[in-house]
Amino acid sequence: MKKLEVIIRPExxxxxxxxxxxxxxxxxxxxxxxxxGKQKGMTQQWRGETYCVPFLPKMKLEIVIADADLEKMxxxxxxxxxTGAVGDGKIFVSDIRDVVRIRxxxxxxxxx
Numbered sequence: 001m002k003k004l005e006v007i008i009r010p011e012x013x014x015x016x017x018x019x020x021x022x023x024x025x026x027x028x029x030x031x032x033x034x035x036x037g038k039q040k041g042m043t044q045q046w047r048g049e050t051y052c053v054p055f056l057p058k059m060k061l062e063i064v065i066a067d068a069d070l071e072k073m074x075x076x077x078x079x080x081x082x083t084g085a086v087g088d089g090k091i092f093v094s095d096i097r098d099v100v101r102i103r104x105x106x107x108x109x110x111x112x
């Protein structure tokens with residue numbers, strides 16, 4: 001099993017959610033986050049003053065999937081989230097050793 005941590009622009013949330021659901025995984029965990037990558041934030045002007053905004057709003061989605069579904073999920077998320085501009089986000093992939101569904105006690109991929 002794999003855990004995907006997907007960091008995206010807030011305006012891409014609905015498109016990414018629909019793409020994930022379309023490939024068979026409607027269950028996700030969502031966290032509002034702030035951060036920056038190589039762009040180091042953003043400089044804005046307002047009423048003649050220049051302001052540096054070091055952290056930009058992002059959405060973090062977490063999902064655990066079967067190993068066999070990894071590539072199709074990455075492709076779906078990438079296609080839905082891409083704008084071609086700096087700050088589109090990242091997908092982090094980690095190994096998951098086990099999952100337990102608390103309600104039933106099921107373990108492994110049956111618990112996803």
